[in-house]
Amino acid sequence: xxxxxxxxxxxxxxxxxxxxxxxxxxxxxxxxxxxxxxxxxxxxxxxxxxxxxxxxxxxxxxxxxxxxxxxxxxxxxxxxxxxxxxxxxxxxxxxxxxxxxxxxxxxxxxxxxxxxxxxxxxxxxxxxxxxxxxxxxxxxxxxxxxxxxxxxxxxxxxxxxxxxxxxxxxxxxxxxxxxxxxxxxxxxxxxxxxxxxxxxxxxxxxxxxxxxxxxxxxxxxxxxxxxxxxxxxxxxxxxxxxxxxxxxxxxxxxxxxxxxxxxxxxxxxxxxxxxxxxxxxxxxxxxxxxxxxxxxxxxxx
Amino acid sequence: xxxxxxxxxxxxxxxxxxxxxxxxxxxxxxxxxxxxxxxxxxxxxxxxxxxxxxxxxxxxxxxxxxxxxxxxxxxxxxxxxxxxxxxxxxxxxxxxxxxxxxxxxxxxxxxxxxxxxxxxxxxxxxxxxxxxxxxxxxxxxxxxxxxxxxxxxxxxxxxxxxxxxxxxxxxxxxxxxxxxxxxxxxxxxxxxxxxxxxxxxxxxxxxxxxxxxxxxxxxxxxxxxxxxxxxxxxxxxxxxxxxxxxxxxxxxxxxxxxxxxxxxxxxxxxxxxxxxxxxxxxxxxxxxxxxxxxxxxxxxxxxxxxxxxxxxxxxxxxxxxxxxxxxxxxxxxxxxxxxxxxxxxxxxxxxxxxxxxxxxxxxxxxxxxxxxxxxxxxxxxxxxxxxxxxxxxxxxxxxxxxxxxxxxxxxxxxxxxxxxxxxxxxxxxxxxxxxxxxxxxxxxxxxxxxxxxxxxxxxxxxxxxxxxxxxxxxxxxxxxxxxxxxxxxxxxxxxxxxxxxxxxxxxxxxxxxxxxxxxxxxxxxxxxxxxxxxxxxxxxxxxxxxxxxxxxxxxxxxxxxxxxxxxxxxxxxxxxxxxxxxxxxxxxxxxxxxxxxxxxxxxxxxxxxxxxxxxxxxxxxxxxxxxxxxxxxxxxxxxxx
Numbered sequence: 001x002x003x004x005x006x007x008x009x010x011x012x013x014x015x016x017x018x019x020x021x022x023x024x025x026x027x028x029x030x031x032x033x034x035x036x037x038x039x040x041x042x043x044x045x046x047x048x049x050x051x052x053x054x055x056x057x058x059x060x061x062x063x064x065x066x067x068x069x070x071x072x073x074x075x076x077x078x079x080x081x082x083x084x085x086x087x088x089x090x091x092x093x094x095x096x097x098x099x100x101x102x103x104x105x106x107x108x109x110x111x112x113x114x115x116x117x118x119x120x121x122x123x124x125x126x127x128x129x130x131x132x133x134x135x136x137x138x139x140x141x142x143x144x145x146x147x148x149x150x151x152x153x154x155x156x157x158x159x160x161x162x163x164x165x166x167x168x169x170x171x172x173x174x175x176x177x178x179x180x181x182x183x184x185x186x187x188x189x190x191x192x193x194x195x196x197x198x199x200x201x202x203x204x205x206x207x208x209x210x211x212x213x214x215x216x217x218x219x220x221x222x223x224x225x226x227x228x229x230x231x232x233x234x235x236x237x238x239x240x241x242x243x244x245x246x247x248x249x250x251x252x253x254x255x256x257x258x259x260x261x262x263x264x265x266x267x268x269x270x271x272x273x274x275x276x277x278x279x280x281x282x283x284x285x286x287x288x289x290x291x292x293x294x295x296x297x298x299x300x301x
Numbered sequence: 302x303x304x305x306x307x308x309x310x311x312x313x314x315x316x317x318x319x320x321x322x323x324x325x326x327x328x329x330x331x332x333x334x335x336x337x338x339x340x341x342x343x344x345x346x347x348x349x350x351x352x353x354x355x356x357x358x359x360x361x362x363x364x365x366x367x368x369x370x371x372x373x374x375x376x377x378x379x380x381x382x383x384x385x386x387x388x389x390x391x392x393x394x395x396x397x398x399x400x401x402x403x404x405x406x407x408x409x410x411x412x413x414x415x416x417x418x419x420x421x422x423x424x425x426x427x428x429x430x431x432x433x434x435x436x437x438x439x440x441x442x443x444x445x446x447x448x449x450x451x452x453x454x455x456x457x458x459x460x461x462x463x464x465x466x467x468x469x470x471x472x473x474x475x476x477x478x479x480x481x482x483x484x485x486x487x488x489x490x491x492x493x494x495x496x497x498x499x500x501x502x503x504x505x506x507x508x509x510x511x512x513x514x515x516x517x518x519x520x521x522x523x524x525x526x527x528x529x530x531x532x533x534x535x536x537x538x539x540x541x542x543x544x545x546x547x548x549x550x551x552x553x554x555x556x557x558x559x560x561x562x563x564x565x566x567x568x569x570x571x572x573x574x575x576x577x578x579x580x581x582x583x584x585x586x587x588x589x590x591x592x593x594x595x596x597x598x599x600x601x602x603x604x605x606x607x608x609x610x611x612x613x614x615x616x617x618x619x620x621x622x623x624x625x626x627x628x629x630x631x632x633x634x635x636x637x638x639x640x641x642x643x644x645x646x647x648x649x650x651x652x653x654x655x656x657x658x659x660x661x662x663x664x665x666x667x668x669x670x671x672x673x674x675x676x677x678x679x680x681x682x683x684x685x686x687x688x689x690x691x692x693x694x695x696x697x698x699x700x701x702x703x704x705x706x707x708x709x710x711x712x713x714x715x716x717x718x719x720x721x722x723x724x725x726x727x728x729x730x731x732x733x734x735x736x737x738x739x740x741x742x743x744x745x746x747x748x749x750x751x752x753x754x755x756x757x758x759x760x761x762x763x764x765x766x767x768x769x770x771x772x773x774x775x776x777x778x779x780x781x782x783x784x785x786x787x788x789x790x791x792x793x794x795x796x797x798x799x800x801x802x803x804x805x806x807x808x809x810x811x812x813x814x815x816x817x818x819x820x821x822x823x824x825x826x827x828x829x830x831x832x833x834x835x836x837x838x839x840x841x842x843x844x845x846x847x848x849x850x851x852x853x854x855x856x857x858x859x860x861x862x863x864x865x866x867x868x869x870x871x872x873x874x875x876x877x878x879x880x881x882x883x884x885x886x887x888x889x890x891x892x893x894x895x896x897x898x899x900x901x902x903x904x905x906x907x908x909x910x911x912x913x914x915x916x917x918x919x920x921x922x923x924x925x926x927x928x929x930x931x932x933x934x935x936x937x938x939x940x941x942x
Contacts, residue, residue, distance in 0.1 A: 027331070027332075096331035096332070097331055125335070126335060127338060129338075130338070149335075151333065152331055152333065171372070209332075211331065211332040215335060218335065267768070271805070274809040275809075277813060278813050281813060281816050281817055
């Protein structure tokens with residue numbers, strides 16, 4: 001019986017350790033080292049995660065917040081981002097058929113994500129879903145004749161010419177009926193895929209595909225982010241919002257374990273933990289100890 | 302068996318749960334793994350784009366057509382197609398440029414015809430005729446090349462739809478080439494019309510001639526030269542006509558012919574420091590003359606324009622710290638420039654004027670750049686402005702704007718107590734640029750963090766309050782991050798190790814160790830109790846009930862053996878002999894616990910013999926002693942196994 005209990009205990013501890021250390025394979029997870037994760041981006045750009053944008057990172061003027069809104073914004077979040085941008089924050093909004101337009105509508109700015117697949121049958125890296133972008137605003141284009149590659153991108157509408165950073169080729173089109181070929185009436189390029197605009201005292205950068213963050217090693221993607229999207233000034237701290245990314249059960253479990261661990265690390269938790277360990281150590285002695293001498297003493301007295 | 306089942310269950314459970322966690326991902330498909338995506342060659346779309354380019358050529362949008370074909374170059378084709386595609390593209394580019402050139406030449410010819418410059422018109426029309434012929438030949442080549450390219454692309458058309466689209470694209474290109482051929486024929490017709498108009502003008506309009514003479518073919522910029530000549534038509538002088546003086550392609554003056562058709566004028570050589578400059582006279586018939594006379598141009602004269610060449614030797618540092626002062630030097634060589642005369646020098650950074658200075662031949666200037674200047678490569682240049690007989694000169698070079706990383710010296714205790722304050726001092730400074738003044742310094746030692754500012758010597762002093770936390774115990778990184786305000790400094794960070802000790806946690810750990818020690822101590826004292834019990838039993842005397850400690854010399858071998866046997870028994874059964882127990886009590890407890898039942902009869906028999914040895918006034922007989930020895934061996938054997 002004792003062995004069975006011990007085995008269960010060992011099994012549970014092993015399971016907990018595995019869950020704790022098992023790397024996430026969720027899209028855009030900061031600790032995901034596989035192709036769809038941001039571990040490379042985090043190390044290259046020294047970025048860190050924020051699990052809530054209420055409040056957003058401070059100070060706004062020295063912070064760059066990257067958002068990939070897969071889930072909708074709550075009203076307090078919209079309000080907080082509005083205030084944060086107004087106070088000088090730099091927000092890089094990268095939408096992937098998500099809720100970017102909800103924020104843009106709230107901020108009352110003209111650009112919108114079209115949320116329609118942008119295909120380029122000619123100027124692409126692998127196939128039309130991987131459009132190559134080589135038209136940049138000239139003053140700071142990445143490298144010489146540089147280009148970037150997107151991955152199942154959409155496009156941006158309503159961006160003023162002066163705010164355009166990058167455009168797709170004239171061969172690109174919006175695949176409205178999702179049949180992967182251009183049909184009569186479907187809009188064709190060039191389309192804006194990246195733009196940057198001033199918002200109050202802050203800066204709002206829009207990119208129609210966050211996948212560039214997971215394809216840093218393809219052509220000039222990393223150079224593009226360094227030179228045109230993310231401020232190169234070292235005074236800036238780069239944050240990635242994780243609160244609007246879909247979470248996996250694994251991550252939820254890890255978070256629960258993290259909370260337990262954090263509580264155990266507090267002074268009270270530490271004391272309780274140590275007392276528990278001491279009690280466990282002393283339990284066999286307690287059971288074995290012959291308490292009859294107390295009775296004998298009582299009898300004698 | 303149960304244990305094995307449990308192990309299997311736990312293992313299966315662990316891997317099942319992990320598998321579930323790993324699969325619990327969102328069902329979005331916003332991207333694909335680039336390494337596992339099938340590459341597609343949209344053959345028909347590719348050739349369709351050539352058709353688009355031809356369409357643009359047809360509508361005269363040659364620039365757009367050229368741009369479009371430039372973008373083709375970004376398209377990556379299989380190697381075997383590249384050469385053919387490149388040649389095809391070259392043919393189209395040549396066609397586009399020739400069509401564009403033809404349009405320009407014909408437009409030019411029309412314009413010159415209106416200006417009655419009939420000789421020039423004739424030259425243009427001859428050239429246009431050559432172009433039309435070349436275009437016709439080029440269209441034939443492109444037709445052949447299209448067939449080849451379509452044949453090669455056909456291999457990559459994997460579906461019937463793709464083949465069909467490829468055929469459609471080929472057919473479209475064929476149609477467009479036919480249209481281009483028709484367009485070329487139209488241009489030919491226009492050419493013929495212009496030729497007819499030219500002939501008509503030649504018949505209708507009188508030929509004119511203009512001569513030119515010059516007093517010198519060599520002059521300094523700004524000098525005055527004297528030109529003269531005569532304008533005639535069929536040997537008759539033409540008076541009162543306005544003539545243009547053209548130098549270096551620009552009309553710089555006009556002059557009117559006299560009654561005898563002659564003209565003369567003093568002309569200032571413009572301050573254009575290019576030599577030689579082409580000089581000629583031009584007559585454009587206007588108003589009534591346009592219906593009577595042809596226009597004409599004189600012979601061209603090569604005018605050697607003289608000026609003093611300015612030489613500039615400019616030196617700037619190859620790099621400098623952002624916003625720190627930089628000194629630039631320049632030597633200007635202006636031959637024969639009087640000492641009192643100054644030259645203007647403009648200094649620019651990235652093409653933007655920073656300052657202008659006046660100097661005769663040398664300048665040394667210390668500049669401080671804009672605080673917003675970014676790190677990286679910039680360009681700095683000095684331009685000596687042209688001045689009368691002296692031309693301008695410009696020199697520039699790349700200059701790197703860098704930032705220095707200041708060093709952080711940290712003076713912190715190697716061992717610190719948590720739940721106490723830690724004093725940390727240090728200095729932020731650079732060897733080259735001195736201290737970082739008023740820099741923000743953030744000191745972090747988990748989980749505490751405090752921010753202060755450096756003084757004028759770059760020094761800082763921080764008192765860090767450490768809370769009680771288990772994570773804060775042990776070796777910790779003490780991190781000092783400095784954010785200098787001087788633009789020439791970068792942010793920097795330094796770390797050092799500090800061993801943090803928590804008194805409370807240390808106390809609790811000591812308690813834990815003491816507890817473990819206690820357990821071990823009790824284990825030893827139990828062994829001791831066994832000896833004490835036997836000795837107690839051996840010291841009992843019948844009658845008065847007093848307890849007398851036995852002498853080790855008096856102890857018989859049977860007692861010693863019995864003690865040894867009891868130790869084995871305690872080890873085997875786990876039942877200890879307490880000080881208050883008699884030997885019989887102990888045996889009863891062994892029996893009650895169902896332990897070592899097979900030896901109980903031997904044990905009871907031996908115990909009787911030992912009690913006799915202990916409590917009887919008579920010693921054991923030799924037979925009993927032998928039996929006791931035998932029982933010891935039996936019991937020892939049993940208990941060891």
